[in-house]
Amino acid sequence: MKTFGLGLVGCGGMGRSLAVSANQIGTLELDTNEKTDETSVAVKVISVCDTNPSLSKKLSQDIDSEMTKNYLDLLKDSRINAILIATPPFLHKSIAVDSAAAGKHVFTEKPMATSLLDCDHMIQAAQSNDVQLGVGLVCRFHAIHSKVRELVHSGQYGRPISMKVHRTGGPWPGEPGHWRMKREECGGFLMEVNAHEIDFIRWTLSLNDCDHITRIYASGGRYLQENSDYADLVFLNMTLSNGTTGFLHAGQVSAAGGYGGSVDCEQASIHFPNIWGANSAIEIRTFDSHSDTILAKDILIEPPVKAEIQAFVEAILGNRSVPVTGIDGRAATEIALAAYDSIDSGRAISLPL
Structure with missing residues (x-):
């Protein structure tokens, strides 16, 4: 063998x-x-x-x-x-x-x-x-993420219009000088953590290989992570070449925390309020008040x-x-860098950088 x-x-x-x-x-x-x-x-x-x-x-x-x-x-x-x-x-x-x-x-x-x-x-x-x-x-191999993308790409609810994801929590522990406190070494939490959510949005809203993110606008700043040199709260808007819009709320300033989101399509909304945990599920709601629920535990996957x-x-x-290629990894880095540039300048940033 x-x-x-x-x-x-x-x-x-x-x-x-x-x-x-x-x-x-x-x-x-x-x-x-x-x-x-x-x-x-x-x-x-x-x-x-x-x-x-x-x-x-x-x-x-x-x-x-x-x-x-x-x-x-x-x-x-x-x-x-x-x-x-x-x-x-x-x-x-x-x-x-x-x-x-x-x-x-x-x-x-x-x-x-x-x-x-x-x-x-x-x-x-x-x-x-x-x-x-x-x-x-x-996250491409997690139950909720992969099923949401599958539902969107099936086309059964029409084309996607917009997608929003939030992933929030509290500050990282870390002494000044630790690599996780320095953007040059970790990329800031927008890369170190939220590369996943950036990729999730890009992967879900890109309906074919030609679709790409063309414009970034972000706001935010550093509020609680005093030992770091990067923003700990970011609101990030992403515009794609196919006309769809993605929105990410990422932060380390929330005691409540949370991880979820939704995709609004032409005929229905795909809602996933809790990506992880015992109550993890996808709720599909149409404009005629019809609804379906898919429980994460019923989505058969291998350990991610x-x-x-x-x-x-x-x-x-x-x-x-x-x-998941180097092109995918590069795209997540580029989007995060554009977000930082947008926060610093107060302007929208066009891609590619």
Whole structure:
């Protein structure tokens, strides 16, 4: 049986989630007419790496993998086919470029990078070395997110007109100087957290490959996150080339918090007041007062992190483009940067930057 080997860089919370989830994939069957040992592929994390050896040691013991102190060791390992990157965002570019140059496919956590220049270097490195570049915008694999997009793209409620999403909570804990307190290193919470919601809106309202976001207007500022250098409240309007409008309310100033939204289509509204939690559901309401409810627990999905890694690996094995590409990751970064520019200038910002 063949093995598709993975190497992990960054053994913090998200890195651990990626590694544990990847090892849960088990064996994949290649899409062929005959099933043999040659068409079965075992997915396994071969080795993990972190600058904090206690993290890499603990994770390697928990998942029965090897460990190393230097990610360059992973790139020399012929057993490793792809690198999973779960470091602070400002480190993504150098690891991704080195990995691609070594002939390794790359899966990087969001945000892809904190600058468009870094995103472009990553995309170019993957293209030049004929490897795939995937980005961890995992909400595409969550029950509510994926079902909302499916309903919108089915066309059964007419074309979408507008979409709004809110994701709010309290301030991050963090000392001055920590990477999560510096926009240059984490991208601010609009990248570090809300890359997911930006991508969700863009992914849902783009009805074909030609649709794209053309204009950004944002307002907000820093109110409670005193140790950071970026806005902790953002109201973001996105205008798409197909005439639809997306709106995101993102913030770290809410003690109540919440995560939900809605899509208004020509014939109905698709309402999802609580994306996560016991009461998570989608409510569909038409103009003639008809309503339907889809409970999240009735939407059959794989665990999202496992699903995103499996989709990444299956695309590589099947010689297809990965489902969430560097172009998708770059778009989320570009929109966040445009939002920051809009807040600072008080003007609408046209895309591309």
